[in-house]
Amino acid sequence: MLLYAIILAPLLFALGAALLPADRHRPKLLPTAAFIHLIFVFQAISTTPTTSGEYLGLDALSRLILLVVSLLFAAIAVYALGYFRQHRGWSNRTFIACLLIFLGVMSLATMARHLGLVWVAVEATTLVSAPLIYYNHNRFSIEATWKYLLLGSVGIALAMLGIFFMGYAGLQGAGKGILQFDYMLAAAPSYSKPWLRAGFVFLLVGFGTKMGLAPLHTWKPDAYGEAPGLVGGLLAGGLTSVAFLAILRAMQIMAAAGELQLARQALLSLGVCSLLFAALFVIRQRDIKRMLAYSSVEHMGLLAIGVSIGGTATFGAMFHIMNNALTKGVLFMAAGNIHRFYGSKKVCEMQGSLSVLPLSSALFLVGFLAITGSPPFGPFLSEFTMLRGMVEEGHYLLAGVVLLLLAMVFVGMSSTVLPATMGPPLEKPPDADAFRDSFLTTASPLVLLAVVLCLGVWLPAPLRDLFTQAASLLEVKP
Amino acid sequence: MHPLSNAILLFVILLNFSLLGSSRLAACIKLVAIQGAGLALLPVLMHGWTFHGVILLAGAFLLKGLFIPWLLFRALRQVQIRREIEPRIGYITTLMLGALTTAGAFLFADSLPLLAEHQRSLIIPVSLSTLASGFLMLITRRKAITQVLGYLMFENGIFIFGILLAEAMPLMIEAGVLLDMLVATFVMGIVVNHINNEFSTINTEQLSLLRE
Numbered sequence: 112m113l114l115y116a117i118i119l120a121p122l123l124f125a126l127g128a129a130l131l132p133a134d135r136h137r138p139k140l141l142p143t144a145a146f147i148h149l150i151f152v153f154q155a156i157s158t159t160p161t162t163s164g165e166y167l168g169l170d171a172l173s174r175l176i177l178l179v180v181s182l183l184f185a186a187i188a189v190y191a192l193g194y195f196r197q198h199r200g201w202s203n204r205t206f207i208a209c210l211l212i213f214l215g216v217m218s219l220a221t222m223a224r225h226l227g228l229v230w231v232a233v234e235a236t237t238l239v240s241a242p243l244i245y246y247n248h249n250r251f252s253i254e255a256t257w258k259y260l261l262l263g264s265v266g267i268a269l270a271m272l273g274i275f276f277m278g279y280a281g282l283q284g285a286g287k288g289i290l291q292f293d294y295m296l297a298a299a300p301s302y303s304k305p306w307l308r309a310g311f312v313f314l315l316v317g318f319g320t321k322m323g324l325a326p327l328h329t330w331k332p333d334a335y336g337e338a339p340g341l342v343g344g345l346l347a348g349g350l351t352s353v354a355f356l357a358i359l360r361a362m363q364i365m366a367a368a369g370e371l372q373l374a375r376q377a378l379l380s381l382g383v384c385s386l387l388f389a390a391l392f393v394i395r396q397r398d399i400k401r402m403l404a405y406s407s408v409e410h411m412g413l414l415a416i417g418v419s420i421g422g423t424a425t426f427g428a429m430f431h432i433m434n435n436a437l438t439k440g441v442l443f444m445a446a447g448n449i450h451r452f453y454g455s456k457k458v459c460e461m462q463g464s465l466s467v468l469p470l471s472s473a474l475f476l477v478g479f480l481a482i483t484g485s486p487p488f489g490p491f492l493s494e495f496t497m498l499r500g501m502v503e504e505g506h507y508l509l510a511g512v513v514l515l516l517l518a519m520v521f522v523g524m525s526s527t528v529l530p531a532t533m534g535p536p537l538e539k540p541p542d543a544d545a546f547r548d549s550f551l552t553t554a555s556p557l558v559l560l561a562v563v564l565c566l567g568v569w570l571p572a573p574l575r576d577l578f579t580q581a582a583s584l585l586e587v588k589p
Numbered sequence: 590m591h592p593l594s595n596a597i598l599l600f601v602i603l604l605n606f607s608l609l610g611s612s613r614l615a616a617c618i619k620l621v622a623i624q625g626a627g628l629a630l631l632p633v634l635m636h637g638w639t640f641h642g643v644i645l646l647a648g649a650f651l652l653k654g655l656f657i658p659w660l661l662f663r664a665l666r667q668v669q670i671r672r673e674i675e676p677r678i679g680y681i682t683t684l685m686l687g688a689l690t691t692a693g694a695f696l697f698a699d700s701l702p703l704l705a706e707h708q709r710s711l712i713i714p715v716s717l718s719t720l721a722s723g724f725l726m727l728i729t730r731r732k733a734i735t736q737v738l739g740y741l742m743f744e745n746g747i748f749i750f751g752i753l754l755a756e757a758m759p760l761m762i763e764a765g766v767l768l769d770m771l772v773a774t775f776v777m778g779i780v781v782n783h784i785n786n787e788f789s790t791i792n793t794e795q796l797s798l799l800r801e
Contacts (some may be wrong), residue, residue, distance in 0.1 A: 166761075218786035227762035234769040238776050245780070250787050254796040257733065257780055264740055264773055265727065271766075272747050278754040283704055305702050333799040383772070 113158075114167045117151045117177070118219045120144060129204060137207050138195040144211055145181075145188035148163035148218070152181040156577075160321045161446040165291050168224040172355055172434050177221045177431060178577075179219045179436045180349045182562075184214050186437075186555035187341045190444050193551030194341060199330065199450065209239045213335055213345065220353045226274045226290040230267070233321060237263040243345075244338040255330075255337035260286045262330045263321060270317020270357070276310030279303075292360065307368055315377055322354035324381045324415060325388035328408045329390035332392075335404035336456070340447015343400060347407040347443060348436030355414055355432065359462035359585060362418065366587050379419035383509075385412025386516040393523035399475075400456050402527050402564045403439070406482055409520050410435040415498045416513065418585055425501025425585050431493035434566060437559045438490055444556040445475035449531075452546045458527055463536035470548040472532045479528045481563055483521040489566030528570050594634040597627050598711040601749070602691060605722040609687045610672045610740065614734060618661045621738050621745075625653025628748055632755045642761055649748075652767050657741065657774045663779035664734060668785040678729040690721035712749060719746035726794050733781045733791040737774065744770060 124144035156174045169177070172300025191210070195203055213236060220232035237260065245256040274290060282288040284301030297309075320327040333345045358378070364412050365374040389409035396402040410431070446456070448471035453461045465472040481488035484495075494517070501510040568573075604624045611617055629649035676683070681741040693716035701715055702712065723746055726739030751758070788795045 225759070225762060227758060228765065231765035231769055234773070238769065238772050241776050241780070245783070246782075251781065251798055253783050253787050254799055257784060257793070258799075260773075260777060260780060261736060261740065264777075265743065268740070268743055268747055275747065275750050278757065279750075282754065282757075283702075288754040290754075290757065290762075303702060336799065390749065491752055501799060504725060587726075 113151060113155050114169065114222055117148060117155060117222070118215050120151065121211045121215035125215065128211060129208045131204075134201075134203055135472065137203055138192050141188040141191050141207060141210065142185070144214070145185040148214060149181045149185045152177055154489050165293075166225050166228055167222045168293075169222055170584060171577060172356060172359060173221045175432065175577055175581045176352050177218060179352055179433050180214070180217050180221065183345065183348045183436050183440045183559075186440055186559050187344055187444070190552060190555045191341055193549055194339070194447070196551070197546060205242050209242045209268070209343075210520055211344075212239045213243065217349055217353050221356060224292045225293060226277070226295070226360065227392050229360065230271055230274055233270075233318070233354060233357055234267050235262070235543045236266060236353065237321070240342070240350065243342040244334050246339050246342065247337065252337040255333040259330045259334040266317050266320025266327065268317070269313050270321075271536065273310045273313030273315075273317055273361070276306050276313060277302075277361070278310075280306035280310060292364075292525045298332075299364050300369060303370050304368070304370065306541060307370060307374055309376055311361050311365055312377065315374075317383070318354045318357040318361075319381060320360065322411050323385075323404075323408055324411050325385040326519070328385065328388065328411075331408060332401040332404040335396060335443075336401040337409065339565045340400075340443045340445075340450060343403065343447070344440040344443030345532070347439040351411055352432050352436055353405065355411070359418065362585060364586065367541060369587075371587055375419040381507075382412040382415030382417075382419060383512070385409065385415065386513065386520075390516045390519040390523065392524070393520055396523070396527050397458050398456050399449065399458065399527065399531060400443075401462075403442055403446060404525060406442075406520070406524060407435075407439060409516075410439075410482070413494065413497065413513075416509075417500070420497070420500050420504055420506060420509075421574055421586065422500050422501055424497045425582040426456055426578055427493050427496030427498075427500055429581045430496060430566075431490065434489035434493050434563060435482070437490055437563050437566075438488070439480055440473060441478040441556040441559045441563070442482060444552070444559075447547070448548065448552050449475060458531045460537070461531050463525045463532070463534045465532045466536045468546075468548060470553045471556075474553065474560060476532045477560060478556070479524060481560070481567075483524060484517060485584075487564065487567045489563045492567050492570075533576065593632040593633055595711055597631060597634070598715045598749075600627060601715055601745075602718060603791055605691070605719055605742070606684060608738070608786055609683045609725060612680065612734070614665055614673060615662070616757060617673075617735065617738050618658050618665065622654050622658035624745055625741070626650050626655075627658070628745055629653060631749070631752050635752055636756055642755070645755065645763055647795050648764065648767050652771055653741075653745075658769075660774050660778050661734065661737065664781050667782050668734070668791055670732065670734070670791060672734050673730055673732050676730050676735075681743060683725055683729050686725055687718075687722050690725070691718040694718040695719065698759060707753065709751050712753060716749035719743075719749060722746075731792045731794055732778075732794050733784055736793065737777045737781065740777075741770075741774070 128140050223229045238552050241260045279287045283303035285298045323331040353524040362374045385408050387407045393405040414428050417424045450456045452468050480485040484491045608620050632645050695714040698714040723739050723742030785791050
């Protein structure tokens with residue numbers, strides 16, 4: 112029952128948002144729905160393994176992703192209150208309804224125990240996030256939306272083909288073509304190997320497009336660049352984690368079928384490729400939101416590498432999912448504030464923002480330090496754990512390459528972030544008075560940053576257990 | 590294997606070719622609609638007239654044959670465009686590529702490790718060739734609306750492959766997939782209209798403002 116409530120509550124609020132006549136009160140639905148969702152999620156996570164029929168269930172992986180999505184959404188919902196206060200004249204009906212449906216279908220995707228249902232939910236996330244990206248209604252955002260919609264839909268269609276291939280692999284074994292996940296795990300050893308491998312590759316390409324692994328990431332800078340900051344945060348922290356979960360599901364089946372090696376190699380190559388692309392493109396990036404998009408590509412690559420190594424590195428990757436999502440939330444919200452203050456997201460038009468917009472700029476600067484893996488923040492610890500895992504497994508060369516690329520990303524990002532925030536401020540922009548740091552626009556990034564800091568200093572035991580359990584799902588059962 | 594289902598599958602290939610060679614957008618929408626409606630018949634022909642099959646038939650027929658084409662025609666009326674002028678790659682070349690990929694699909698399907706009962710079936714090669722044709726449409730055409738059609742063809746190719754698993758797919762999931770496709774076409778139609786309003790054309794090469 113609780114699982115249904117987690118999905119239905121946001122959807123009901125979305126319906127309410129669509130029916131509510133006044134634009135002024137509609138934003139208040141967002142935090143209400145978000146906190147109800149968060150309470151349900153906490154309740155579901157704290158109880159022992161829950162399943163609801165053959166379609167919905169919560170294993171450790173779902174718990175982790177669901178928790179991340181719900182936390183991030185709650186923070187962004189509070190921020191959205193401040194956001195809509197600034198955008199008084201704009202109609203927000205579609206936007207808020209889509210945001211709430213987005214939360215509902217992301218929850219569905221995390222809890223689905225049937226690959227078909229996972230697909231339906233992930234495709235639905237693409238469709239409801241398209242209007243979110245288009246919110247600014249201009250030439251740039253329509254282009255970003257079109258690319259996102261078309262690439263996302265075609266990519267996800269490939270994932271569907273991959274799922275069908277896996278089903279066909281089962282048709283040849285004892286699987287009967289059934290796509291129910293637990294059933295597939297049990298029957299996987301008898302699957303036809305060629306079809307299973309082909310299925311995995313298509314699935315990886317499909318959901319990899321959604322997740323933004325290079326070289327399938329081309330929609331990402333455009334979509335993150337043009338979407339409002341809060342949407343960018345949700346996409347970079349929430350949606351990518353959900354797509355990653357879909358890939359992990361396929362990996363679980365491969366592990367059960369004794370094909371884990373191939374799955375790991377495929378993920379490793381995409382992961383290294385993503386790090387490489389990110390390191391190359393983040394250099395001399397003049398647009399802060401596009402820079403964040405490449406940083407997202409980088410972290411998706413890290414996640415892929417982490418789970419492809421196994422052992423300690425997988426634990427690190429699970430930890431990193433949470434760190435990346437929450438830190439991306441901070442960065443996109445802060446970048447959204449800076450963007451609105453200057454009416455631009457180009458570095459050359461925002462020099463020295465620290466002295467005119469102190470709190471948001473400080474958040475952006477510290478968020479940058481956190482995401483690039485500076486101690487004592489969470490990402491440092493999880494990246495360090497992944498590197499330790501690589502060394503433990505004897506991948507010295509890989510560890511060296513990853514370290515080098517991470518350093519390149521750090522240098523590349525700092526060459527954008529430092530000029531934007533430090534130094535003497537530019538002439539006051541004409542509409543500078545329109546936006547000021549306020550409680551609503553800075554409180555939630557501040558809280559998220561505090562959580563990220565806390566994760567880096569002290570990891571609570573229940574969370575550690577959750578990461579361990581999630582990581583153990585991705586290992587071969589003896 | 591019902592003889593009629595083979596006829597439908599061959600017809601689907603013919604439709605692929607006429608789509609690749611046709612420049613009139615209204616005709617293209619009709620061809621995709623016919624393709625979708627014809628494919629909707631396949632599950633019942635393959636697996637018999639079960640309750641599940643009939644619902645799937647009705648749903649797929651209504652959606653792919655009627656509702657989605659209606660949405661596309663509406664979008665077409667709003668943007669007031671008749672033809673796909675000068676695709677990236679000419680019609681003759683696309684047709685040749687289509688023929689090559691179809692031949693390749695048949696050859697390739699022979700070498701796949703299939704179940705005995707699917708050994709001589711047309712399903713796999715037709716599915717592969719429809720996927721390839723849809724992909725060709727997506728990459729060779731400039732108009733946003735033809736790209737949507739390419740996406741729908743691509744989906745049709747996947748649908749054909751899915752028929753092999755139709756018995757094991759729960760109805761609820763199939764309904765979800767069809768609903769997603771419907772919403773996708775709806776959203777794409779709206780976006781096409783906005784592209785037209787913003788750029789006064791639906792040529793997607795105008796969409797090149799966002800570059801590194």
